[in-house]
Amino acid sequence: MDNGMTTYYKTQDPSLKSWVKSANGPECPFPIQNLPYGAFSTAANPAPRIGVAIGDHVLDLSVLEKAGLLPQSEGCFSAPVLNGFMGLGAAVWSDTRATISALLEKENSRLRDDSALRAGALVPLSDVTLHMPVQVGDFTDFYASREHATNVGTMFRDPENALMPNWLHIPIGYNGRASTVVVSGTDIHRPCGQVKAPDQAAPSFRPSGKLDMELEMGALVGTGNPLGQPVTVEQAREMIFGYVLLNDWSARDIQVWEYQPLGPFQAKAFATTISPWVVTAEALEPFRVSGPSQDPVPLPYLQQTAANNYDLNLKVTLQPAGAASPAAICETNFRYMYWSSPQQLAHHASSGCAMRPGDLLGSGTISGPTPASWGSLLELTWNGRDPLTLPEGQTRTFIEDGDSLTLTGWCQGDGYRIGFGEAEGTILPPVPHPAGG
Ligand SMILES: O=C(O)/C=C/C(=O)CC(=O)CC(=O)O
Ligand SMILES: [Ca+2]
Ligand SMILES: [Mg+2]
Numbered sequence: 001m002d003n004g005m006t007t008y009y010k011t012q013d014p015s016l017k018s019w020v021k022s023a024n025g026p027e028c029p030f031p032i033q034n035l036p037y038g039a040f041s042t043a044a045n046p047a048p049r050i051g052v053a054i055g056d057h058v059l060d061l062s063v064l065e066k067a068g069l070l071p072q073s074e075g076c077f078s079a080p081v082l083n084g085f086m087g088l089g090a091a092v093w094s095d096t097r098a099t100i101s102a103l104l105e106k107e108n109s110r111l112r113d114d115s116a117l118r119a120g121a122l123v124p125l126s127d128v129t130l131h132m133p134v135q136v137g138d139f140t141d142f143y144a145s146r147e148h149a150t151n152v153g154t155m156f157r158d159p160e161n162a163l164m165p166n167w168l169h170i171p172i173g174y175n176g177r178a179s180t181v182v183v184s185g186t187d188i189h190r191p192c193g194q195v196k197a198p199d200q201a202a203p204s205f206r207p208s209g210k211l212d213m214e215l216e217m218g219a220l221v222g223t224g225n226p227l228g229q230p231v232t233v234e235q236a237r238e239m240i241f242g243y244v245l246l247n248d249w250s251a252r253d254i255q256v257w258e259y260q261p262l263g264p265f266q267a268k269a270f271a272t273t274i275s276p277w278v279v280t281a282e283a284l285e286p287f288r289v290s291g292p293s294q295d296p297v298p299l300p301y302l303q304q305t306a307a308n309n310y311d312l313n314l315k316v317t318l319q320p321a322g323a324a325s326p327a328a329i330c331e332t333n334f335r336y337m338y339w340s341s342p343q344q345l346a347h348h349a350s351s352g353c354a355m356r357p358g359d360l361l362g363s364g365t366i367s368g369p370t371p372a373s374w375g376s377l378l379e380l381t382w383n384g385r386d387p388l389t390l391p392e393g394q395t396r397t398f399i400e401d402g403d404s405l406t407l408t409g410w411c412q413g414d415g416y417r418i419g420f421g422e423a424e425g426t427i428l429p430p431v432p433h434p435a436g437g
Helices: 006-012 063-065 090-104 115-121 144-157 233-239 252-258 283-287 341-348
Strands: 039-041 049-054 057-060 120-124 128-131 139-143 173-175 181-183 194-197 203-209 217-222 240-248 273-275 313-319 327-333 360-362 404-412 416-427
Touching: 006 283, 039 057, 049 063, 057 063, 057 115, 063 090, 063 115, 115 120, 139 181, 144 252, 144 313, 173 341, 194 252, 217 313, 217 341, 233 240, 233 341, 240 252, 240 283, 240 404, 273 416, 283 404, 283 416, 313 360, 341 360
Parallel strands: 139 360, 181 273
Antiparallel strands: 039 049, 039 128, 049 057, 057 120, 139 173, 194 203, 217 240, 217 360, 240 273, 313 327, 313 404, 404 416
């Protein structure tokens, strides 16, 4: 196998083309430079297994593994989730990516001209069901966009002191619920919970009237750290296997009543939607950029010596039930985050907390400098004060039953795109509580 540097540059080369012709268009989300991993099944073979997206197909890596073409992966691609492969470590990730890239490269005849193997290994995307790509071990959600934290602090607390005094010193986070992380396409019931408006004398239990989305990225931990052993920011970057789109559904009326003093609880525990394709950190290497300058300078354990943000375009659409088309409600970029994902991971491990393959770190809501780049309806409608009017005439303050929300994202390369696919969820009416209202 090539050494690390050669492997790295070869799989990123903008001029690479695949014999899978649909992968070669300038706006195809899944060109040969991307090769995102996902878990999929088909009607003919309903057992979930691992593949990579290439053009409008999925390459079934379990088939290639059984044919002896992926000697590095130790059988992990026949598993229903990526955790095993992620645990093999960065050298194996890189070698495997180089092998898959070579097998799909235009001039490589090994798979291209083996019609029997190709027929078994290349499945149209339209024929597959996509599943959760990883078994999420622990889910942590951060609060790392300065614009988002300023907006929420202004609305929920004190406009004069919108950022809490700790915010510029420490990546704020809370431990979330891995059990409610779901894959794109999973319908979500509107949650019920305890709410109390300031003018109400007592709380009541009822369906959330302020159901919101949060546009985030999710970083998936690939290799962990042993209990008691912290890591540097740069080590943390190398522990991250890849990224997914993430919608941290949030019930704002439940949140404002319950969150003090321990932070969000049931308001964010009912569902978190992720995209099914894990775009590897290696595919994102050409898009690394520096984030905003950090003043005050963080403590040494949080200092970064490299660019750890990504130039990654993000968009959210909302489609009401019965609407002809989705309406864009937010456009932003992952590069705006104040605290980078490697800094968040280094902070998470700083106490000695062990991180494991399959742990998921929500970046925090990604809000940029302009109102159109704010990543939640709470901000876009200023807590319902300024309703949005959609192109087909509907108005929205928060999400209504039947609304479908879709997150998309891509990095723009030289003649190609690294796409993330989508993270979609549709809101269904609440499930009645067995104890009654
Ligand atoms: O400021 C607060 O009280 C809470 C803000 C959030 O909504 C928390 C959150 O999920 C963090 C984020 O996504 O940035
Ligand atoms: Ca969040
Ligand atoms: Mg959530």
